[in-house]
Amino acid sequence: MLPASWSAIQLKDERTDHTDPCPYSEVLAAESVSCLNKALCHLKDIWEEIGIPEEQRLQRTNVVKNHIKNLLEMMVKEEESLKKRIVSSIQICRTEMEKLCLELQLPVFQEEEGISMLQQEKNIRTQVEALAKERARRMQQLKDLLEQDQDLCDILCSMPYGIAPDSVPSPEQLENFHQHINNQSTEKAKRYAEFMDLKKQITLHMEELDHIPETSFEKDVVCEDEDSFCLSRDNITALKLLLCQLDERKVENQAKCETHREKIQQLWDRLQVPQEERSVFNEHMVMSKKRNLEALQAEVQRLEELKLLNIRNVTDAIRSEIAVFWEKCFFSIDQRQAFAPYFSEDFTEELLVQHDAEIQRLKQHYEDHKELFDGVQQWEESWKLFQELEKKATDPTRFTNRGGNLLKEEKQRSDLHKNLPKLEKKLKAQIDAWESEQSREFLVNGQKFLQYVEEQWELHRIEKEKEKQERHLKKSKQTEEDMLYGTAVRTPTKRRFLGTTTPNKSRKLFNSTSSMSSATSNSTMRSVYGGTICRSPVPRPPLSANKCPAPRTPGSGKPPHPRLQGCNKENEAQLKGTPVSGALLTPASPQRNFSMASVASTYSEFVRDLSKASNTKIQHGIMNSTTTNH
Template sequence: MSEVHAAESVAYLNRALFRLQDIWEEIGIPEEQRLQRTNDVHKHIKEEDGCTMLQMEKNSRTRLEVMKEQKKKRMEELKGLVGKDRELCDIMCTTPFCIDQDSIPSLPQLETYRAYLDDQTKEKERRHNEFVSVKKEIIVCMEDLERHPETSFEMDVMCEDEEAFCLSNDNIAALKLLLSQLQDRKAENELRCSAFRTKIQELWERLQIPQEEREALSEHMAQSKKRNIEALQTEVQRLEVLKMQSMKSVIEAIRAEIGLFWEKCFYSQEQQLAFVAYHDDDFTEELLNLHEAEVRTLKKYYEDHRELFEGVTKWQENWTLYLELDKKANDPTRFNNRGGNLLKEEKQRADLQKSLPKLEKTLKAQIDVWEQEHGHEFLVNGQKFLEYVQQQWTHHHTEKEKEKLERQLKKTKQTQEDMLYGTSMRTPSKRRIAGTPTPGKVRKLNGTSTFSTPTSFLSSGLGGTMCQSSIQKTPLTASKVPSSPDSSH
């Protein structure tokens, strides 16, 4: 009987050892550790630790139960991770994690799987947030375009159940493309509306449309939805009909606008005459088109050179004011002023006397840059602006010298009459004792010029007395070209 028991024990131990090896292999224990564990089993069988066979059997059973429990937990966790992986794959259309679902996973495998699913979960949240954000913009665009979902994809996007939308890379890309297309269409509508509004404003002004009619369209002048486009287009068509019915008045209104631009752009007489249609009295649609094209050209020309034109205008305004103040400064009646404006005007004249050359210098620098960029001269009233400025200063100096000479001749003549006839020739208001000179005047008869004028950085020194000149003061306007100074001075 003892031999039978021994044989059974050996058979049991062999089966147990084989089973252990299978378990070790299933749970992924490396070959080296399996050998070490086999050696430990052999030691137990040889009773090297002093344990009985019954104790060894008990210990083996205990370890087997522990391993079974570990296997159960790992397989349950693996099942849960696989289920979560499938959900994420369904939502994002991704490939499942590569792992053998029938084998017991090792601890490192489970850790890697958990990290992978964490990353996938974060990616899902990112895509969902992006979907929600883009969807809101799409809804706004569709409302502005007064458009409803047309394709199945658009219906999926506009569906209230946001969790049901597939967050695949292709869907996210298609979502962004849809938004881009809607935004482009919205931008096109806004451009169309802007063009309609510009046209409407121009026609309103030219046709003198009453304010109450304009206010009726106020809502459509602010928004760019589909119904606004239709309303604006209808208004343009209505105004075009009115324009054709009142062709003459419209063309005359455009001509007035052209005249203003000629003045703002300082067009010369030759430049104005180049637009022959301006003097055509056959008021046809073709003539209207020519005038509208000319207005567009002038507007662009003015905008392209606005900075220079504004600088020239500023110089002209300051120059005109300076001449007025300088004329007042030489007016004998200026001392009758009791309002305190004399000092103010004199200070203003002195400031302009300093600022005008500075402004001229700035304009010269701007004109030099402009001419280098465009490869031709910058003309004002058909001539170089800087030449015009020099002519104005030269003319001003000449006039000052001429006025001074006239005053001197008048004083000399009066003195001679006083010396010849006494005081009987003088009017009562200017009566004084014969032979008594006027203080501060007689001493200046043979002196040099006592007035001072600003010297332009462009002007050369003027020597001698300028008593004759054919230069006429020419305002900087669109219809006149400044004349050149007469060589006789």
């Protein structure tokens, strides 16, 4: 057994790098020999003092020699063993290093040259420890990823990632595996959100349908915990299919409920059910759950039974609806009379069934061609409005309207005059397409729509022509009356308040009035409103009247002639804006309205008629004055 000091020396030698051991070891060897010699000499002296015989001295010296020899041999053996351990460790570490490098897919460690065995073993051992740590790190990371992948595979029902759990993965493999886990996690979150949305909709649909989960899959979806549901593609597809089925049932229920509601509303109206009785049923008229559907079905059954007890009233109500749809579909008299049961007075269940079938047919016919009927209805409304505006355009009171109504009406009439042909063109294209598709004619009130439109325009033209002829006839008659009775005919100038005149106009009025008394009886003058006053012929005064030396003033002498006095009163009344009674004066009427343009639709027509009327009156006045003078 080695002493403690030797073990310490051995440990020190193992940890010390001897760069140049030869000189130092020789000194130590010389010191060892010197110590040995000194010890032997000391032993010899001790033995001599003791008096140990020579033989025993030899024996004792031999023992010392053997002891030292054994000790040195043991020490050499220990060092040889140490050397073997170092060599073995180097070999083992080298083998382990090569294995780790192969597993970790790393290049083999290149050993340094010219170093001691101890340093070589230390370097290799350090490298092996580092490689072992890297291997352990990778394996732990792989283990964690495998656990995550297994959890995701269990939830998503997908295949595990293709990597061996007992092999050391490379950094690239670990990175790819990690990316796969991220993708799977994203897919899980996406499917989970989709699952929650589908589950919410399915739950709502089941509540609306009063549907209780029956199959195990439906129970798993509605009753089980969300985290335990398998988010496989098949399950997501099955969820969508289940939702689609429930949605179809919901739509079907809603359609049934809506049909029943329409039927109930129809029967309520036909049977004249009071509002109090209807309001009790309000809940079922809005919601479409299973119990609502059952309640609606029961109500329809009850009303149908009640309908059979009130066949006449119900039939009359259906006939009213049929008449409304006849108007909407523009049916002609012949088309309406073609439905003979409408005019039957034998109220039976069969007659009611025929009316039900007819109203359904009319509703379907209207819905199928609603766009065309709406277009025709739009044309009808526009045409009526156009005719109203055309009629207003001939109204003489339109010039006295305030607020810009005349301008608005003219603009609206102009827009309609432009838009009506465009609408007719659009309807023509739609009707042509419809007739080509249906292989029959599109009729409005028993005739083709375009023919109907042409007739309306032709009637409008004839009516305008008739009105024009009536205006000309009326103006001619008015002109004759004016020439016969001296009625004033005024043309409108700039509109101002009645009774207001300018100083110049007043002066002209005074001059014209003064000259009227001294001028010829059939002369003409301008009124304060810009109109022409035509004087009727009066008898010439007797010759004795010319003997007066000085002209008479209007305020002295004999009163004016009754005829002249009536005319003057008429003129004064016109200037003041008030009517004057008398046999020779005609009352103000809408036909006259102080204007010859009261029946003119445009300003140019008004000017043309005014010119003709003025020329005619002047010619008649000249002829009358000539006849009277003669």
